[in-house]
Amino acid sequence: MQKLILGRKNHITIVSAILIIIAYVSRLGFQNEPIAIWSLIIASVLGVIPIAIQAYQALRVKVVSIDVLVTIAVIGAFLIRNYEESAIVTFLFLFGAYLEQRTLNKTRSAIKELTEMAPEVALKQLKNGEFEEVAIEEVDIGDILLVKTGAKIPVDGTVLTGEGHINEASITGEAVPVSKKKDSGVYAGTILENGTIQITADRVGEDTTFGKIIELVEEAQDSKSEAERFIDRFSKYYTPAVLVLSFIVWIFSRDIELAITILVLGCPGALVIGVPVSNVAGIGNGARHGILLKGSEVISDFSRLDTMVFDKTGTLTIGNPKVADKEIYADNVYEVLGYLASVEKESDHPLAKAVVEYIGDREPFRVEKTEVVKGGGIVAHVEGHKVAVGNVALMEQENILLSEKARADIARFEKNGNSLVLTSVDGELKALMGIRDQIRPGVKDDLKKLKKLGVKNLVVLSGDNQGTVDLVARELGLTEAHGHMLPEDKATYIKELQEKGQIVAFVGDGVNDSPSLALAQIGIAMGNGTDVAIETSDVVLMNSDFSRLPHALGLTKATANNMLQNIIIAVGVVLVLLASVFFSKWMNMSIGMLVHEASILVVILNGMRLLRYKLRK
Template sequence: MQRFIFKNKNRITLINGILIAIAFISKWAINNMNIFTWALIIASILGVAPIVIQAYQALRVKVVSIDVLVTIAVVAAFLIQNFEESAIVTFLFLFGAYLEQRTLHQTRSAIKELTEMAPESALKQMDNGEFEEVEVDDVDIGDILLVKTGAKIPVDGTVLSGEGSVNEASITGESIPVAKEKGLKVFAGTILDNGTIQIVADRVGEDTTFGKIIELVEEAQDSKSEAERFIDRFSKYYTPAVLIISFIVWLFSRDIELAITILVLGCPGALVIGVPVSNVAGIGNGARNGVLLKGSEVISDFSRLDTMVFDKTGTLTAGNPSVAEKEYYGDDIEKALSYLASVERESDHPLAKAVLEDIGEVTYLAVEDTEVIKGGGIIANVDGHRIAVGNVALMKREKVELSDRVKADVARFERNGNSLVLTSVDGELKILMGVRDQIRPGVKEDLQRLRRLGVKNLIMLSGDNQGTVDAVSRELGLTEAYGNMLPEDKSEYIRRLIEDEGQIVAFVGDGVNDSPSLALAHIGIAMGGGTDVAIETSDVVLMNSDFGRLPHALGLTKATARNMKQNIFIAVGIVFILLASVLFSDWMNMSIGMLVHEGSILAVILNGMRLLRYNLKKI
């Protein structure tokens, strides 16, 4: 019986609505009060059935739920033979619940999309050597699995045999396929675009990187801020309190109508659901856009951010040095470049790699009599010419004359934060190259956006020398920048910002070296793609370490925080209006109360849903 009623709750709602319509049609059109009354009686009994069951179940586990209030109100209305009210209230309550379910489903859709990307089955090698399809839960560590073209990789594992290319967008956000062969790692939830591979399972289920991402998002959308925990505690006592108040009102006024109206008005729906709805929609929008937000506390802190502190290398800059500027002097540059490349090819100095990358394909020549000058560079014989490659000091030592033009170029390159590579052929300067760790493309614009979104200070901390740091800071227009900082200096700096200056601080940095700073800051954001460290240490995870998602993340948290406040305002405002109208006006009754109550729940859900479409405008 119980099951039957629950299964057909939507149908009951529909029949209930039809009966009420019939009742009013017969009253107004054919003026038949008999049909009117009986239709409403049946509608009341039918409609209250699922509510009574829910109320009973709640009471059994010692919870005074909203169903209890509604049940008492409806039964009381029925007993005083106000069938009109009892029928309409049950209908509104059931129909409201139906709409809530539908709209809530919408707000949760973004996260559902993510969780539905989880693999469900796997081809597992059985004892007889054959592969059979099993549920992904039945895969254990060490099992050998077959993955065919187009299939989802079911677990984190290592390729045993075969080759293929894998789309790792679900983990890294990067949709360019990655080639996989024997010995390489593959990740659960990624898709084998082509090829066939056999893998051995290293981590399964919730321990896989994808499993962790899902768990993080699921827990985040249900995490509660201090305000929500307060509302929760409040509503636990609020509903019983409403029950007692309406009983007292009845005791003193002997007015059952008034008492049951208070019961219905007291339902705390919008208050309880308003904040979680904003939360889930905001986090869902983030998940869809490559920003994982770890819960509502993070949203609240992030939205009130004062200061953002960045690590330099690998965060603001690309992390590998490259040739940023170069000048050529005199003729035969082509030859000079091939001499330079030939010499640098034999060096394992980090600058040499950058130089070679910049030159590209040339004919390499035999290099003889190579001499490495410590702190200077390399001298060698190539094709019968004396080649010197190194810094200004080496050129002096080689008695290479530097013209005024060269001196000006050197000064400019140094000011821009470059390390210099000069090349001379037979004592004549041919090439000047400036090598530096270049700023990631788009970072400057992103920082400006952050500023426009209200971040007051943009600060950079780096282990590099102050000169390089100043050059980067000038280019990016940062508020402050400090060089020569060890990881502990950075965390000390952040501690001072938080404790002495009372600022709300976010730290953006490397997940490994900077973990103390990440932990200390209110908001830690690790650049590290879908690596475990990044996921575990940060409060905000940027998929694929995409710096460009930061402004969206900040804008989104601000919009979400605003949305929560609006919802609290709607919920509390409605309660006050209802309360005032029951005390000071005579148009308020149970049905209108229920209508407003359900309306306010839908209002907060629809308001929350707006966040799903939030997109940071070009600002």
């Protein structure tokens, strides 16, 4: 019965409104007082039933809620035969609850939009080679799926055949379609705008990137911040305090109506709802802009941070080293580069891949007697020539003479932050290549925005050599730069900063970043990073888009400010109402409840402003 009544609250609100209108029409239009009084009595009884049920449910778990205050106030007004007050108070309270729920549902629209984007069916290849439409729950890892123009990608997978352009806005926030072809990765929930592709399922259901986004945002919106926990504790003691104050007023004044009015006006509704609505709206805005904030506690810490620490590779840089400088000390350039490419194809080292990519496709030479020199490079025989490819230490080990020009080039390349690849043929230096990771486009401007938002210290930590790290720091205008840092060294450095009282955020993308991401007050993972990094972080930047970082920081600051504004509005309204009871003659229960419900609507609308938040340019 309780569930049935609470499920009809909106209907009861409408009936109460109609009965109140009938009462006033009867009284003012037809001077029919009996009908007016009975209409108000029925409206009062109907209206107080769902409120009393909620009050009873709260008392069962030993909580003196707002519903308890309103129920006592309405019963008191009813007993002193103030049916007009009791009817209006119950109607306003129910109507306020309706507005509150409707507005909160709007703030949760980000989740609703995400879940509606989730694919429900897929075209799955059967054993006979034909494709059949099945429910998404019937798709397993390794299944081959067909996706046609306009359809949603049902799983995270890899393109087997076909080409097309996919709108990945649901994952990355970017509306520009991305070209996909064989071996390209695709995400569940994205839309194939043109073309036809076949994909193999790599991740299905909740394990897909899209599924994890929904799960993370839902968890974040259900979490409570420090401010919310404080308000919960405050309400626990505040509500009984209002009851006691009302009782004391009645003892000294013997004015039951005044005591009941204090009960109504002391309801902290706006205070209870103000902070959660800011939290939900802020997290919803982040989800729409490709930023996953894992809980309202993150918002509190993130908004107050003063130090941001970055991993270099894959975070400040693209993470894909390329040949940036080269010097050739031979006339037969084509042969030397051919020997170099042939040897480097024997290695899976990132520098070797960069060299092969730079030289491009060419007929490889036959490579024999390959010897990998630990920490140095590779020595091999190519077409009867002894070829050594590696660093300066390998050249010295092979007794290769380095001319003054070569040494000057080496010094210049290192100063520019390059990793060196030297090539000798039959004991003579023939080529020098400088390879370095490229800084992400736009990172410098994004770091300037972070400084304007109040980040005092920008620090880079990297396992790369100090020269390379210093070069990146100078180019980007960072505060500090530390090279030769192992994962444990990074974690130790973050601990030292925290011991100095600094609030630290760490931005990284790899498995080796996980300890630092977990240790920092705010761990920020690049969305294309490893699963471990994403799981241990507090904030995820989808599609590894660094430009989302300033928006994330600005959003958390705006959300924290919004929470504070709502607290001030809520407390201010209650204080003004209570003061009006004692120092004015015009304040009564109906006016108080009207102002009270209006304050709830004000804090909700104030919180909803965060849904439209954009970082100012």
